[in-house]
Amino acid sequence: xxxxxxxxxxxxxxxxxxxxxxxxxxxxxxxxxxxxxxxxxxxxxxxxxxxxxxxxxxxxxxxxxxxxxxxxxxxxxxxxxxxxxxxxxxxxxxxxxxxxxxxxxxxxxxxxxxxxxxxxxxxxxxxxxxxxxxxxxxxxxxxxxxxxxxxxxxxxxxxxxxxxxxxxxxxxxxxxxxxxxxxxxxxxxxxxxxxxxxxxxxxxxxxxxxxxxxxxxxxxxxxxxxxxxxxxxxxxxxxxxxxxxxxxxxxxxxxxxxxxxxxxxxxxxxxxxxxxxxxxxxxxxxxxxxxxxxxxxxxxxxxxxxxxxxxxxxxxxxxxxxxxxxxxxxxxxxxxxxxxxxxxxxxxxxxxxxxxxxxxxxxxxxxxxxxxxxxxxxxxxxxxxxxxxxxxxxxxxxxxxxxxxxxxxxxxxxxxxxxxxxxxxxxxxxxxxxxxxxxxxxxxxxxxxxxxxxxxxxxxxxxxxxxxxxxxxxxxxxxxxxxxxxxxxxxxxxxxxxxxxxxxxxxxxxxxxxxxxxxxxxxxxxxxxxxxxxxxxxxxxxxxxxxxxxxxxxxxxxxxxxxxxxxxxxxxxxxx
Amino acid sequence: xxxxxxxxxxxxxxxxxxxxxxxxxxxxxxxxxxxxxxxxxxxxxxxxxxxxxxxxxxxxxxxxxxxxxxxxxxxxxxxxxxxxxxxxxxxxxxxxxxxxxxxxxxxxxxxxxxxxxxxxxxxxxxxxxxxxxxxxxxxxxxxxxxxxxxxxxxxxxxxxxxxxxxxxxxxxxxxxxxxxxxxxxxxxxxxxxxxxxxxxxxxxxxxxxxxxxxxxxxxxxxxxxxxxxxxxxxxxxxxxxxxxxxxxxxxxxxxxxxxxxx
Numbered sequence: 001x002x003x004x005x006x007x008x009x010x011x012x013x014x015x016x017x018x019x020x021x022x023x024x025x026x027x028x029x030x031x032x033x034x035x036x037x038x039x040x041x042x043x044x045x046x047x048x049x050x051x052x053x054x055x056x057x058x059x060x061x062x063x064x065x066x067x068x069x070x071x072x073x074x075x076x077x078x079x080x081x082x083x084x085x086x087x088x089x090x091x092x093x094x095x096x097x098x099x100x101x102x103x104x105x106x107x108x109x110x111x112x113x114x115x116x117x118x119x120x121x122x123x124x125x126x127x128x129x130x131x132x133x134x135x136x137x138x139x140x141x142x143x144x145x146x147x148x149x150x151x152x153x154x155x156x157x158x159x160x161x162x163x164x165x166x167x168x169x170x171x172x173x174x175x176x177x178x179x180x181x182x183x184x185x186x187x188x189x190x191x192x193x194x195x196x197x198x199x200x201x202x203x204x205x206x207x208x209x210x211x212x213x214x215x216x217x218x219x220x221x222x223x224x225x226x227x228x229x230x231x232x233x234x235x236x237x238x239x240x241x242x243x244x245x246x247x248x249x250x251x252x253x254x255x256x257x258x259x260x261x262x263x264x265x266x267x268x269x270x271x272x273x274x275x276x277x278x279x280x281x282x283x284x285x286x287x288x289x290x291x292x293x294x295x296x297x298x299x300x301x302x303x304x305x306x307x308x309x310x311x312x313x314x315x316x317x318x319x320x321x322x323x324x325x326x327x328x329x330x331x332x333x334x335x336x337x338x339x340x341x342x343x344x345x346x347x348x349x350x351x352x353x354x355x356x357x358x359x360x361x362x363x364x365x366x367x368x369x370x371x372x373x374x375x376x377x378x379x380x381x382x383x384x385x386x387x388x389x390x391x392x393x394x395x396x397x398x399x400x401x402x403x404x405x406x407x408x409x410x411x412x413x414x415x416x417x418x419x420x421x422x423x424x425x426x427x428x429x430x431x432x433x434x435x436x437x438x439x440x441x442x443x444x445x446x447x448x449x450x451x452x453x454x455x456x457x458x459x460x461x462x463x464x465x466x467x468x469x470x471x472x473x474x475x476x477x478x479x480x481x482x483x484x485x486x487x488x489x490x491x492x493x494x495x496x497x498x499x500x501x502x503x504x505x506x507x508x509x510x511x512x513x514x515x516x517x518x519x520x521x522x523x524x525x526x527x528x529x530x531x532x533x534x535x536x537x538x539x540x541x542x543x544x545x546x547x548x549x550x551x552x553x554x555x556x557x558x559x560x561x562x563x564x565x566x567x568x569x570x571x572x573x574x575x576x
Numbered sequence: 577x578x579x580x581x582x583x584x585x586x587x588x589x590x591x592x593x594x595x596x597x598x599x600x601x602x603x604x605x606x607x608x609x610x611x612x613x614x615x616x617x618x619x620x621x622x623x624x625x626x627x628x629x630x631x632x633x634x635x636x637x638x639x640x641x642x643x644x645x646x647x648x649x650x651x652x653x654x655x656x657x658x659x660x661x662x663x664x665x666x667x668x669x670x671x672x673x674x675x676x677x678x679x680x681x682x683x684x685x686x687x688x689x690x691x692x693x694x695x696x697x698x699x700x701x702x703x704x705x706x707x708x709x710x711x712x713x714x715x716x717x718x719x720x721x722x723x724x725x726x727x728x729x730x731x732x733x734x735x736x737x738x739x740x741x742x743x744x745x746x747x748x749x750x751x752x753x754x755x756x757x758x759x760x761x762x763x764x765x766x767x768x769x770x771x772x773x774x775x776x777x778x779x780x781x782x783x784x785x786x787x788x789x790x791x792x793x794x795x796x797x798x799x800x801x802x803x804x805x806x807x808x809x810x811x812x813x814x815x816x817x818x819x820x821x822x823x824x825x826x827x828x829x830x831x832x833x834x835x836x837x838x
Contacts, residue, residue, distance in 0.1 A: 079736055087739060138735075166740065182765065182767070182768065185645065185765075185768030189730055227738070228726040228728065228738040228740040232740055232741065235744075
């Protein structure tokens with residue numbers, strides 16, 4: 001199956017006569033370093049640093065475990081997600097060392113690299129292994145990465161076809177946002193909710209987003225989770241044409257005698273290879289020749305898999321986007337003419353949306369310790385009269401009002417966009433409390449999926465002290481759900497008659513914050529994802545000097561600009 | 577920066593409050609069978625049989641119709657029902673495992689090409705629902721549906737198993753295991769309602785009751801044994817097994833009446 005192993009097994013072949021005992025205790029180079037023997041120091045360090053999550057006996061039942069999802073690993077189960085090894089194998093010592101060092105992004109498992117020395121981390125690897133007997137007996141086979149195909153547009157395009165063909169789409173969805181048709185019902189082996197990864201948010205991949213890591217995850221599977229190993233996706237040892245022929249024969253209602261013979265022959269050919277693979281999985285010895293034969297048969301399969309890995313890689317971005325602070329703050333750009341609607345191409349002219357990270361609301365009961373919405377993005381345009389916003393956030397399921405399985409409360413997907421009622425004069429001036437205000441009130445736009453074309457304006461003086469405004473301003477609203485993403489378009493006049501509304505004025509920094517509810521995650525009322533305060537500002541109204549037009553265009557647009565200036569002046573007059 | 581501080585604050589707070597339990601995991605591990613410490617397979621002469629009927633006590637609960645949330649064109653052609661309690665003629669209870677708990681030597685598993693261990697996934701339902709797979713024997717998963725399934729076996733004693741079976745693979749062999757265990761759940765995560773059971777058995781003295789609740793253990797060496805049962809919804813009698821005596825060449829009968837646990 002893999003060249004490294006082939007080498008390994010070759011060495012074993014020679015060595016097995018001479019120094020078998022040494023081989024068994026020797027770390028195999030393909031697997032990286034080996035852990036030292038378990039020690040009392042390792043045990044104490046474990047209890048101190050890991051015990052409150054993973055439990056002092058390693059059973060995943062520490063004090064903090066109850067509130068965490070995914071749950072801290074139960075080390076007595078022998079189930080590990082992040083492995084360089086084949087399906088059904090335990091991780092290597094090096095794998096454990098890496099995962100302890102780097103943590104598991106998107107979960108509460110911290111990275112210990114900066115906090116513990118290398119020796120300390122190795123002592124923890126040894127400690128963790130003591131909780132599961134299997135580590136003593138099991139040999140571990142590492143997935144061969146030697147056939148890596150470099151990233152290219154061509155490879156990505158090929159990989160895209162395998163994404164659908166292999167069935168990634170079933171769980172991860174058409175665009176990879178974790179919204180596949182199987183996604184709503186997934187549970188892990190302990191019966192806890194499990195969500196397929198959102199491939200655009202690849203910074204949340206537990207094992208990191210390097211192409212090699214992606215490759216290892218779907219070839220070897222993610223043990224304990226619903227995500228299967230995909231090494232079994234193709235017939236071994238058959239050409240594509242032969243595979244197609246087998247299927248065609250199987251689909252026939254009846255086979256002639258010759259066809260029967262042809263079918264049996266193809267089946268036997270495939271099984272010859274399959275058998276080698278199965279014997280490896282069953283822990284049997286195979287010969288050097290068999291290993292070579294299998295390696296050869298795996299080549300085309302691995303090739304396709306590298307294309308797929310490149311495709312998955314292409315969906316994500318390097319690292320979490322920077323939050324909307326400093327030069328990333330949400331700027332509403334001045335727009336000449338009518339503001340663009342929800343599906344207007346003008347939105348894509350703003351290359352990078354401002355990014356607002358969300359976290360669980362854990363201050364006020366009932367809390368949300370495991371939010372499923374991790375961010376909202378926004379873009380905005382304004383003209384002389386109005387401002388338009390495009391808010392987007394990923395949610396794996398569209399949840400219309402329904403009773404929550406656990407609490408029975410009616411849940412549904414929703415969002416609230418929050419501003420202070422009174423804009424602070426300077427950034428250092430106090431803002432209202434970030435969770436729906438307090439002494440200083442906030443002004444809210446509340447949107448829910450059951451009324452996708454409506455925003456309810458509210459004011460709040462605390463998370464449970466929100467009131468719907470008696471007079472609702474005219475706002476145009478359009479909210480849609482598509483491929484795992486909500487897109488909410490809102491247009492409002494810059495100034496309204498209501499003094500509890502906020503007025504949008506150019507060049508004033510206006511605090512903005514978000515609350516988001518994912519009905520499928522049990523979010524309702526205080527149980528939700530929230531952001532802290534960020535800022536939003538209308539860019540200065542451009543003076544015509546700023547526009548550098550080619551002469552002809554300039555001539556044509558001169559009249560337009562003239563009209564525009566006039567309308568600005570008119571408005572100013574109006575406002576005085 | 578601000579967000580950093582905020583996230584850290586959240587972490588600290590998360591650590592401080594112990595409250596609102598997240599969704600409790602439902603335990604996939606049902607009660608287990610009991611296996612002998614060791615088993616010696618050989619030839620049995622003058623073996624006897626044990627037969628009987630498993631009856632469901634009281635009124636049989638109506639079988640719940642499964643909600644087909646996916647691939648209705650394939651999975652929804654016929655109605656599918658939750659098979660955790662299947663009661664037939666005369667309240668006969670299907671899918672009960674009846675077995676000898678304490679046998680330490682007897683026959684080996686039948687050999688030959690005729691003996692096939694396979695589970696069909698036609699129409700997105702596992703069939704049979706309760707499977708006995710000998711330790712050391714491979715299992716074949718059939719997929720006539722031409723859509724993707726994944727074969728996820730919730731082993732505890734044996735290494736984890738979860739592999740994709742794409743629509744293009746009508747048959748997929750599943751590796752043999754080394755240790756007796758189970759019954760463990762087998763599931764398809766792609767079609768969340770698909771669930772069945774596999775018991776990896778170390779000797780042939782296991783039977784699954786049929787739709788009339790009938791079972792038969794054959795070729796049993798003469799002797800007195802503990803007769804155990806396992807049923808997905810009715811539990812086990814591990815604590816107080818039946819005792820059964822089989823005479824040379826004789827026929828013993830033992831019936832069971834089971835009810836839902838708790």
